[in-house]
Amino acid sequence: MWIWIVLARCLLEIGCLMKTMKILTGQKDNRGYILQYFIVVAMLAVNIYINFFSGSSLLQMLYYLGIFCIFIIRYGMGVIDALVYMILSFLIVGVLELLVYVPCNLIYSYFYGNGDCSFIVVLLSFLICFFVERKGIFVSNRRIFDNYKEKINLQFICIVFVVLFIFIVSLLRFDKGMSWDEGIYLSAAVFMFIMLVYKYSGYRMEIDYHRRYADKYGEVITELRERQHKFMNQLDSIYALCKIYDNYDELVQHQAAKLDNLRRYLMPGKILILERPLVVAHMYTKLCEAEEKQIDIHTDFSCSLEHVNIPDIFLIEILGNLLDNAMDEVLTRKRNEKIRVTITDDGNKICISVGNEHEKIPYKEYSRFFKDGYSVKGEGHGVGLPYVKKIVDKYHGNIQVGNVMYGTDNYFVVSIYLKR
Secondary structure (H helix, E strand, O other): HHHHHHHHHHHHHHHHHHHHHHHHOOOOOOOOOHHHHHHHHHHHHHHHHHHHHHOOHHHHHHHHHHHHHHHHHHHHHOOHHHHHHHHHHHHHHHHHHEEEEEEEEHHHHHHHHOOHHHHHHHHHHHHHHHHHHHHHEEEEEEEOOHHOOOOOOHHHHHHHHHHHHHHHHHHHHHHHOOHHHHHHHHHHHHHHHHHHHHHHHHHHHHHHHHHHHHHHHHHHHHHHHHHHHHHHHHHHHHHHHHHHHHOOOHHHHHHHHHHHHHHHHHHHHHHHHHHOOHHHHHHHHHHHHHOOOOOOOOEEEEEOOOOOOOOOOHHHHHHHHHHHHHHHHHHOOOOOOOOEEEEEEEOOOOEEEEEEEEEOOOOHHHHHHHOOOOOOOOOOOOOHHHHHHHHHHHHOEEEEEEEEEEOOOEEEEEEEEEEE
């Protein structure tokens, strides 16, 4: 009798994991049926042997290896994806069984006294998974980690989990009599704690950026009001020139000088169109820095960055690196060269371009700009652009470098295309 209960419980546990996997992936399980059935039969045999004859660690590992193989065969995933989904499935099923166990144990104890209600717990857990799967409640009907891969290194996560599992089980199993199931759940709990700490550190970084640039954004608004006031004064003075000068040539000369000053007063106002306060504050800081260093920067901001799918801190890193590289190049060459910064809407993507006046660079040199440590300025100056490329690749953008003519002047331009 007990052997059939063990078999049924084993099948239900496998079923819970499979249903959970299908809920997470939203994929049909339509491949490798014969091989899957063979593995399930082998797992049942191993489970019976473990429960009735031997609790060998090797056999228990074979049991989990069988589940891992089913994940790979059933959904055609790679090893890393299968391992991550297996970890997540164990976590979900474990939490579900724990939630079901509490009321089941209370009811079972009330009617029958002390006893083992594990079969009922597994059965109810399977029915819940079956109901959720039948109702089509999938996670976005796609693999949950397709987007999550952009934010974390899955290989690193898997290595950390495996190392944790080996360490915890080795440390506690033989001293405390811990089972492999308990080792897995304890390892998963420690792993999730580490991930929460990792996530918290990311939030701390974002908070630091907010603190750093929040006051600066207020300065942008104050500065804009002051410049607006000065702008009106300049307009009044231009109007007054018409009454002072009778000579047409002198009037034109003085008005041209006044109009040139107006460009300086108007420039910071354009950055408000970006609509990302932290980015606006950062750009304002860079423009002020360029003004202090007497670097001529021409800006053309014609669209908002509000819907660009990239966090503020990484936009700041991108713009900061590109502007620092351009300003360093201008200061190093000492030729009063100009910098152009444009942010424009290029259809489905936003284009951020930063360029500085430079003689033409051969096409064959382009790829070398993205190698760590390479720079036309010398060794050790090429860290910024490779780092920018990593951020852009992470958020599925494109980065291009090349020579662009503005009038009669050649600019070396770095252009970044980001998705909305």
